[in-house]
Amino acid sequence: MPMKPLKKFFQTYRLFLLFFIIVLAIVEWLVRADIIPSFIIPTPTGVIQMIIHNWRPLLIEHLSATMLEFIIGFSLAVISGVLLAICMFFSKTIEKMVYPAVVISQMVPIIALSPIFVLWFGYTIWSKVAVTILICFFPIVVGTYDGLKSCDQEYIELLRSMGANRFQIFQKLHIPMALPSFFSGFKMSIVFALVGATIGEWLGASKGLGYYSRRMSGNLNAEGVFAAITILTIVGILLFALASWIEKRTTNKWNNSN
Amino acid sequence: MTVVLKNVSYSYTNEKRQKNLVISHLNMEIKNGEFISIIGRSGTGKSTILRLMTGLLQPDEGEIQIDQKDISLGDVGYMPQKDLLLPWRTILDNIMIASEIQQDVHMTKEEASIWLQRVGLSGYEHVLPKQLSGGMRQRAAFLRALLTGKDVLLLDEPFGALDALTKKEMQSWLLSMWQDLNKTIVFITHDLEEAIFLSDRILLLHPDHRIEEISVPLSRPRKPEMLLFEEAVTLRQKLEKKIANETT
Numbered sequence: 001m002p003m004k005p006l007k008k009f010f011q012t013y014r015l016f017l018l019f020f021i022i023v024l025a026i027v028e029w030l031v032r033a034d035i036i037p038s039f040i041i042p043t044p045t046g047v048i049q050m051i052i053h054n055w056r057p058l059l060i061e062h063l064s065a066t067m068l069e070f071i072i073g074f075s076l077a078v079i080s081g082v083l084l085a086i087c088m089f090f091s092k093t094i095e096k097m098v099y100p101a102v103v104i105s106q107m108v109p110i111i112a113l114s115p116i117f118v119l120w121f122g123y124t125i126w127s128k129v130a131v132t133i134l135i136c137f138f139p140i141v142v143g144t145y146d147g148l149k150s151c152d153q154e155y156i157e158l159l160r161s162m163g164a165n166r167f168q169i170f171q172k173l174h175i176p177m178a179l180p181s182f183f184s185g186f187k188m189s190i191v192f193a194l195v196g197a198t199i200g201e202w203l204g205a206s207k208g209l210g211y212y213s214r215r216m217s218g219n220l221n222a223e224g225v226f227a228a229i230t231i232l233t234i235v236g237i238l239l240f241a242l243a244s245w246i247e248k249r250t251t252n253k254w255n256n257s258n
Numbered sequence: 259m260t261v262v263l264k265n266v267s268y269s270y271t272n273e274k275r276q277k278n279l280v281i282s283h284l285n286m287e288i289k290n291g292e293f294i295s296i297i298g299r300s301g302t303g304k305s306t307i308l309r310l311m312t313g314l315l316q317p318d319e320g321e322i323q324i325d326q327k328d329i330s331l332g333d334v335g336y337m338p339q340k341d342l343l344l345p346w347r348t349i350l351d352n353i354m355i356a357s358e359i360q361q362d363v364h365m366t367k368e369e370a371s372i373w374l375q376r377v378g379l380s381g382y383e384h385v386l387p388k389q390l391s392g393g394m395r396q397r398a399a400f401l402r403a404l405l406t407g408k409d410v411l412l413l414d415e416p417f418g419a420l421d422a423l424t425k426k427e428m429q430s431w432l433l434s435m436w437q438d439l440n441k442t443i444v445f446i447t448h449d450l451e452e453a454i455f456l457s458d459r460i461l462l463l464h465p466d467h468r469i470e471e472i473s474v475p476l477s478r479p480r481k482p483e484m485l486l487f488e489e490a491v492t493l494r495q496k497l498e499k500k501i502a503n504e505t506t
Binding site: 154155157158159160161162163164168172173176251 | 312342
């Protein structure tokens with residue numbers, strides 16, 4: 001049985017995998033034939049060797065630092081985003097006050113804000129967490145809020161006709177109906193959050209994959225930069241897959257649009 | 259359980275803040291165990307009467323009472339036009355919802371399963387609504403209204419979306435359920451034959467807010483072939499004539 005999902009995976013993605021391998025092979029050839037210098041684009045095999053030789057600092061020191069920022073930032077964003085969406089849903093006043101601010105927060109270039117975070121939090125983990133939250137907060141709030149609002153009036157009336165109070169309607173109708181939209185935001189956010197943590201590290205850090213890639217770039221070590229990028233990409237894909245899996249477990253039974 | 263509507267008027271306010279009269283001075287008494295159909299052209303306020311009787315809408319004037327008490331939300335079982343089964347809940351969980359909401363309704367999963375058997379849905383307890391056919395979903399929705407445990411059931415065109423054959427089956431099925439359970443049913447339909455076949459009395463709503471009451475001269479228990487009796491055919495022609503001459 002364990003072969004089955006793997007087989008399905010290869011069936012679905014075989015064309016993509018083929019394309020990917022061909023591109024890598026071409027890059028490898030271009031660099032080895034000295035058509036492109038290796039400090040611009042490293043050879044894929046060189047990147048893999050880099051990861052293998054430096055797995056200890058890369059994975060244990062830097063990846064774990066980035067993941068810690070990610071986990072704290074993303075969790076805080078999900079909790080506060082969902083709470084804010086619920087407050088906006090229940091109170092028109094809060095919605096009118098806060099919703100524009102949430103939208104504007106997306107218009108502000110985060111890189112421009114980051115010196116302020118460094119000013120507030122110094123070079124501690126919290127300046128990176130702040131960037132992470134700011135970058136992934138929006139999809140969570142909007143996804144949850146739109147989901148909560150999307151509930152069909154007819155269903156609400158049906159439950160009201162049974163004598164349901166506002167809390168029961170929220171619990172039995174609005175929450176389940178909000179899940180698909182919440183998860184669209186959740187899946188976007190989980191990827192953004194990793195990007196946020198990495199950007200946060202550019203601003204000033206002593207460890208983390210963002211910090212590492214920047215340092216390698218300063219050393220003109222393209223292999224090092226691409227090693228960090230490769231690891232971040234793989235982690236991003238895994239996180240997205242995890243989010244999709246959670247979504248499937250909770251809504252896919254009934255939600256056809258997935 | 260006698261339902262009384264005394265001098266009930268209702269108008270709704272549209273976007274331009276104009277008041278549109280829908281129901282005007284409606285008086286009606288529904289006796290315990292009666293089956294009443296409401297017919298009339300679209301826009302004559304059939305659904306509005308039902309929504310007033312659930313308590314979802316408040317009348318501008320007059321009062322609606324069940325056993326001398328003003329009606330409020332949760333007093334009657336209501337089945338809207340669409341089945342509105344919650345798509346994420348299994349059939350069993352869907353019909354259990356009233357007992358989750360109302361404190362005075364107690365039902366175990368076993369009892370609910372027995373009910374499903376009774377309406378011909380045994381084996382579908384743990385199936386999601388989307389896997390059921392239209393007729394089956396309608397039976398589940400009816401059961402959900404029934405299991406609110408209320409003596410008065412308001413059914414808003416429950417069979418409107420079904421094909422002719424399924425509709426006929428569902429009508430006989432509904433009558434047999436009604437006879438066994440001693441419920442009072444108010445039933446909206448567009449289908450004159452359906453109204454004649456099912457009801458004791460028919461309320462005909464006119465666009466000028468007049469309401470006519472017509473008794474159905476057929477004995478119980480009803481059989482489909484009774485629709486071919488002379489009195490049924492005459493009644494049908496009479497109703498058709500009344501409705502055809504009207505414009506909304």
